[in-house]
Amino acid sequence: MKRVLAFGYGVASYGVFFATFLYAIAFIGNFGVARSLDTPVDTPFGLALAIYLGLLALFAIQHSGMARPAFKRWWTRFVPQVIERSTYVLLSSLALILLFWQWRPLGGVIWDIQDPAGEIAVYAVYGLGWALVLFATFLINHFDLFGLRQVYLNLRNKPYRDLPFGTPLLYRIVRHPLYVGWIIVFWATPVMTAAHLVFAIGCTGYILAAIRLEERDLIAAHGESYRQYRRRVPMLIPSIKQLISRRTADRTAGASAA
Numbered sequence: 001m002k003r004v005l006a007f008g009y010g011v012a013s014y015g016v017f018f019a020t021f022l023y024a025i026a027f028i029g030n031f032g033v034a035r036s037l038d039t040p041v042d043t044p045f046g047l048a049l050a051i052y053l054g055l056l057a058l059f060a061i062q063h064s065g066m067a068r069p070a071f072k073r074w075w076t077r078f079v080p081q082v083i084e085r086s087t088y089v090l091l092s093s094l095a096l097i098l099l100f101w102q103w104r105p106l107g108g109v110i111w112d113i114q115d116p117a118g119e120i121a122v123y124a125v126y127g128l129g130w131a132l133v134l135f136a137t138f139l140i141n142h143f144d145l146f147g148l149r150q151v152y153l154n155l156r157n158k159p160y161r162d163l164p165f166g167t168p169l170l171y172r173i174v175r176h177p178l179y180v181g182w183i184i185v186f187w188a189t190p191v192m193t194a195a196h197l198v199f200a201i202g203c204t205g206y207i208l209a210a211i212r213l214e215e216r217d218l219i220a221a222h223g224e225s226y227r228q229y230r231r232r233v234p235m236l237i238p239s240i241k242q243l244i245s246r247r248t249a250d251r252t253a254g255a256s257a258a
Helices: 001-031 044-063 069-075 081-102 117-137 148-155 175-188 194-223 226-233 239-255
Strands: 109-112 191-193
Touching: 001 117, 001 148, 069 194, 081 148, 109 117, 109 194, 109 239, 117 175, 175 194, 175 226, 191 194, 194 226
Parallel strands: none
Antiparallel strands: 109 191
16 A cells, blocks of 8 residues: 555656646746736836845755755655655645745836747757756656656565766767756846746756756766766767767767778
8 A cells, every 4th residue: 555655645746747848838938827027027126136036045955955865864854765766856846836836026127029939049059958857867767766666566566776977979978968958958048037047047057057966976876987978078068079079989889880
């Protein structure tokens, strides 16, 4: 019965995450929801900025703090290991829901692309960013990342094993394609308001800080193999020289095999 309850909890937590993910697309893109990133101003600038910074700080502390190994070792003294990841996903989703609910627009326009073709192009890039975010999660096992693999294995009474370190597809081009997708999402907008700019800068800054923490943990977990990977593969911006070299090497290998 405990395994069934854990599985149901994991599925429900994933459901909350996925609903939040879909809402985020509309919230940041400013379509289909009552309160979005750029709804009309209804709060004084200073108060709105303070609320936003507080909400971002809350999310950053929860999202990065709970992901640290030391916190996990302490946290799993109270929360069963099998639902630790699902609980993390649920709390991250609730922190985002709070941000969406309490968001206060700031007013002011930084740029406004009014050409229809330009607007369509920017929205296409925006959609590409979201597709990259989702695709990158499947490259590193989407279901493990969001806690479903853990509760499923527990349901079948099978032991959970950590995934081995790997560099599938996009991870051979940049170390953090998932974060590349998020940065595209934050900045690809035909109308950049002050609220959107503050949001984009704050979230991008958080990502850069989170990468440092995450890579420190990855080095601790994988040692020299990750150090070599970090020396070989750029963090966020692909190296054109490396891409050309890799393509040349692949062609040479193909010719040799033939």
